[in-house]
Amino acid sequence: MAVMRPATRPSWRKGMDVPNNSETLVSHRGGRGRSAGRCWATALVLAAAVLGARNAPADEKAAPDKPVEKLNGKLVICGGGVLPVQLRNRFLELAGGAVARVVVVTTASVYADTDKMQAKLAFWHEQKLASLTVLHTRSRQTANEPTFAQPLREATGVWFIGGNQNWLTETYLGTLTEQEIRGVLCRSGVVGGTSAGAAIMSPVMIRRDKPQLEVGPGFGFLPGTVVDQHFLKRNRQGRLLKVLDLYRNLVGLGIDEGTGVVVEGKHISVVGESQVIVCSPATSNGPESVQSLDPGAEADLDELRTLVAQVVTKPQITTSSTVSVSAPAAEQPMPEGVDPPEPAERAARVAQ
Numbered sequence: 001m002a003v004m005r006p007a008t009r010p011s012w013r014k015g016m017d018v019p020n021n022s023e024t025l026v027s028h029r030g031g032r033g034r035s036a037g038r039c040w041a042t043a044l045v046l047a048a049a050v051l052g053a054r055n056a057p058a059d060e061k062a063a064p065d066k067p068v069e070k071l072n073g074k075l076v077i078c079g080g081g082v083l084p085v086q087l088r089n090r091f092l093e094l095a096g097g098a099v100a101r102v103v104v105v106t107t108a109s110v111y112a113d114t115d116k117m118q119a120k121l122a123f124w125h126e127q128k129l130a131s132l133t134v135l136h137t138r139s140r141q142t143a144n145e146p147t148f149a150q151p152l153r154e155a156t157g158v159w160f161i162g163g164n165q166n167w168l169t170e171t172y173l174g175t176l177t178e179q180e181i182r183g184v185l186c187r188s189g190v191v192g193g194t195s196a197g198a199a200i201m202s203p204v205m206i207r208r209d210k211p212q213l214e215v216g217p218g219f220g221f222l223p224g225t226v227v228d229q230h231f232l233k234r235n236r237q238g239r240l241l242k243v244l245d246l247y248r249n250l251v252g253l254g255i256d257e258g259t260g261v262v263v264e265g266k267h268i269s270v271v272g273e274s275q276v277i278v279c280s281p282a283t284s285n286g287p288e289s290v291q292s293l294d295p296g297a298e299a300d301l302d303e304l305r306t307l308v309a310q311v312v313t314k315p316q317i318t319t320s321s322t323v324s325v326s327a328p329a330a331e332q333p334m335p336e337g338v339d340p341p342e343p344a345e346r347a348a349r350v351a352q
Contacts, residue, residue: 073185074264075221076192077201079229079274080162081257083194087271090262092127094190095157101131103155107171108163108196112136120161135177138167143175152180156189160197166207168200169218178219191221195229198255202227204247209239215246222263224301225253231277232256241288244281251304252279259295266301270294278304 076091095102104124106112111120113136124132133151142148152158158181160168172178185191191201199205202225205218218227226247228240231254240252255261259272270276270293280289293299 071185071222071263071265073188074190074262075201076190076260076262077198077222077227077253077255078192078194078260078272079198079231079255079257079276080195081230081233083260084258084272087260088123090260090271091157091159091190091192092129094262094264096130098128099130100157101133101151101155102127102129102157102159103133103135103151105158105160105168105197106134106136107138108165108168109161110163112163113138124159138171140171140175143172143177146176149177149180152177152184155184156187158184158189158191160191160193160200162193162195162197165196165199165205165218166216168196169205169216173217173219181219182221185221192260194260198227198229201225202250202253204243204250206239206243213239213242215243222253224250226250228252228254230257232274237277237279237290240279241281241290244279244288248281248283250281253277254279263301268299268301268304270297 074094076087076094078087092100092102102124104121106117106121109117109120111117117134121134124134131151131154133155135148135151137143137148172181181191193200200218201220201222202218203220203223204215204226206226206228207214207216215226226240226243228236230236231240233256236254240254244250244252253261254277256272256274256276259270259274259276261276262269262271272295274295276293276297278289278291278293282288
């Protein structure tokens with residue numbers, strides 16, 4: 001097992017703006033569909049516990065006394081950029097190879113509703129699979145329809161392409177489609193994604209950092225973490241540490257471009273060309289910790305404190321929690337011709 005070592009790359013390039021001290025925490029989880037059994041219920045409990053822990057005092061332990069059980073299924077979480085062949089092949093191998101039934105979700109891409117999307121899907125169409133389905137909608141109503149989610153019931157692998165992670169959570173979070181994606185993991189399948197498709201993997205998701213840092217609920221496929229991407233390429237260590245200062249029971253995974261983390265049970269391995277930076281918040285016992293994992297490195301999730309069974313305090317979750325006195329950041333516009341959810345609909349999407 002490889003040993004983590006302190007990260008040596010600088011947090012910020014000279015002249016680069018550091019995110020300001022205003023953080024807006026937004027929680028707008030969608031309405032749930034029908035029950036999906038133990039995996040779905042467990043995921044909701046973990047997400048609520050994580051989101052409820054953001055006000056834990058700084059001197060409390062950053063990790064719980066005991067971890068949760070190992071994950072069902074597998075995850076392939078990639079940091080964006082050009083992905084090496086071995087990362088894509090690893091996902092396909094975990095999905096079943098020639099007998100894989102893969103669903104590719106394109107909703108994060110600005111090209112999802114255009115003809116340009118076909119060129120971006122060329123890799124997937126070239127693979128010899130049992131089946132390939134491209135899934136996309138901008139409508140939460142459609143995402144709750146059984147016919148739309150049907151391909152996921154037989155899928156062995158789901159892949160989220162990059163783009164805008166907010167479009168993924170605003171469309172699918174709390175819907176039947178999300179429920180069926182969790183079903184893939186419950187059947188020991190694999191869920192993967194790159195860039196925006198990586199950001200959604202953690203229960204707390206970084207939505208944006210300009211004009212101020214804003215976070216909200218992700219899908220929570222990897223409990224106990226905050227996942228950030230394009231990490232070294234875009235010098236995002238500062239913003240991840242700011243989030244961890246608010247969610248002290250979590251560990252940050254900063255995945256650089258051309259690199260991915262493969263999660264199987266409690267075992268993680270780094271695949272690709274760059275590094276994964278593991279960040280922990282400062283506590284009364286010591287300062288913040290920033291360690292690096294090189295390609296080929298392996299680690300145990302318990303050792304990284306990335307699986308959380310319980311948190312020290314569980315304040316009541318509200319529709320939104322604002323750390324700064326400034327107004328929340330404006331929503332990033334939806335693609336042309338797509339209406340964003342109405343304010344009343346957003347208010348109804350609260351993590352219960």
